[in-house]
Amino acid sequence: MKRYFHNELSDIRTKLILIGEKSIEAGQLAVKGFLENDLDIIELALSLDDQIDDLEVEIDRAAVRYTTLRSPMSADVRLIFVAIKASHDLERAGDEAHSIAKKTRNILNRYGNIENPVHIEKMALLAFDMMRDAITCFVEEDIELAQSIPPRDKEVDNLNKENFKTLSDRATTDLIDTPTAIETILISKSIERIADHSKNLAQEVVYLLTGK
Amino acid sequence: MQMHINKFTKRPARDAAVENLLITSFRIATYLIVIAAGCIFVNITYNGAKAVFQAEAPFVNIGFLTQKPQTLHVYEPKAIFFEQNAVNKQIVALEQQSEALAYSKNSDKEILSIQEEIAGLKARNKMLEKARKSGRLLYSDSEYQKLEALPDPENYIYNNYAYSGGGIGPAIIGTCLLVIGSITIALLLGVLCAIFLSEYSRPGKTLQLVRLSILNLSGVPSIVFGLFGFGIFVLFFGWGVSLIAGWFTLAIMALPVIITASEESMRSIPKGFREGSLALGASEWTTIRTNVLPYALPGILTSSIMGIARVAGETAPIMFTAAFALRDQLPWQGLEKPSDFFFQGVMALPYHIYVVSSKIPQNEYTRNMQYGTAFVFLCIVGAFALSSILLRIRLRSKYRW
């Protein structure tokens, strides 16, 4: 029997999906700006961070309110807890996107273009695929999809390690100046963190759907 | 002044007037009933008090309450008696004259003077009546026998009236015995039956049959009870016209009222008391004994009051089964063996009223006796009811729930 306050739960779901979308968008825009050397796109990516932060606060508030006033049980209570954790993960992913954008802006301001994109594009594709899948499996309640995400994190980790090796080598041999190298390494790390967050999300969805 | 029309305006005057009329009619009906009851009580009290109370100490006519009915010997002053006769004859003659003259014309003045004469004679009659009442001598049998010298026949006219002298002592005792005995039997049987009906019986055809029979019993006319009692207790059991036959007949009459009221009283005890008691490991009877009956007692006592009211004033059931018109000895006198106490008849107040009213010619002395008996009877029933009420109040405060 649908109660009058059950729409508050669907509101929370909707907000979660929204913060996920915005997080992906911010990340993809930041990486696009990096790959296309486009400062305008970077500015767009930077502006999304505030929206993501606000959404996280909203979700937190809504979750606490629902718990206090509606005494949820079982699947509903799991949704509330997953909402809090997932919004945090997605907000952190948004922070990582913000960081990517800022570092890209620094490099572009210094040189006007990126000369060592290394594996960034590939990593980004994998990471954002993971995140999109995580959100999809939440929306579609697809356990198998959720369980398929964590293993993909390994590949992103490997790519990150390769990036580190390549960039630190080039920095030592003066092919790139150190600040750019460090910033690019940090960008790579950020994408790897985004993949981690996607893995966490997938695990939370499994908990939501099975209680384990 | 303008009346504001708002949501809560008063209803149209007509509706309110109709309602007030209804309420007034309810009120009038109630007052009529109260007045009627009051009239009856006041009438009996006024007339009965003449027999029961007296002007000198000890203010209560003890003789009336303790002696048995006796013949009343009346000595009326002769002179006054003859004069009253003469005056009455004159009044009658004058009235005839006045009637005859009424048909002829032009006799208004004469009629007036005749009326004045009649009025004067009637006034004289009144004075004579007063003198007669203060001058007459009344003796009951026992007093009469104690007289050393009879009043002079020259000065007094003698008359005697049966049942008009003495008192109603044995009848009072008889009624008390009958009421106490029959209510005891009825309470015993009735409460046991009520316990069975309310606690142990299962709903079904048998139970409906039982209830129907109890209901029918309450509709049976009292004379039929009398015949029934006569047939079974007096003839079949061979008890004869006796106290015990009267007890059982009256008990059966009181049973329906007592059973119904007691059962109601027990049903009104909340189920929670029973369930709580049973859940603690009490048997059904223990539960009833400790948790239902004590709290139902006030109701049961009320039922006994209703039973007393039904039983005490009945003449028909005791006419054939227990009552004697006149009995010389008190119930505890002249017994051969103790059990004879139960197998003797008694006098009873309602029956005594019946005897005095129908079996002997009526006069002012029998009227005195009747009203006196009725008044005493009301007082006794009132006393029984009062004691029951007091007991009920005491129990109610002890077993409050």
Next chain:
Amino acid sequence: MTPKTAHHPIIQVRDLDFAYGDTKALSNISMDIEEKKVTALIGPSGCGKTTLLRCFNRMNDLIDNARILKGHIKVSNVDIYGENIDEIELRKYIGMVFQKSNPFPKTIYENIAYGLRIQGVRKKTLLDEVVEECLRGAALWNEVKDRLSESALSISGGQQQRLCIARALAVKPKILLMDEPCSALDPIATAKVEELIHQLKKDYTIVIVTHNMQQAARVSDKTAFFYVGELIEYSKTDDIFMNPSDPQTEAYVSGRFG
């Protein structure tokens, strides 16, 4: 539905069918009640949980036409509907607290002493001891110790219900059945009774029927969910409320029933 065999089942129900006249109230119930634990029976109105509770101490015998159709109930390994069973003795072993508190209209002292008096105990010192012990056990002693000779109806509703609990404890039962004991009480009185249940479960096995799911979640160790006379799910309270196996249970506990 295979019953979970517990370590110390003090009550065992197997394949129980129960009916009032022609209406079947319970179908095929099998469960074990563990000793010294609190078991909650939950479910919507008319699902049979109170019927089952009243079967345990044979209070259903008071209702005409109520009878077992098949199955049995064993209390401490004795079939309580078998032959040669005295339900009076059974009710001293299994006590009951009712939904509407029903203190007798006697004094507080007499209410508690009642259970012992009907067994013939007369010694005042013994009765005094038991009254104090039970009132302490019911967390009521401090509130009424100066008022023992006042009427039991003069105390508040929550205190009356705790009095009924103390009264049930006086006959030293092993099992305490509670039929929605808090449904007529305000939140503070409810909280006190729940605290009491938490204390009592050290010494008594408690079976509680409740409409209030939050209460079942707070108070019980195991929970059984009934629906239309059938036992749908019976397991640890944690599982029933956090992750039930049966979708009907899930729908009921999250309030989506109907």
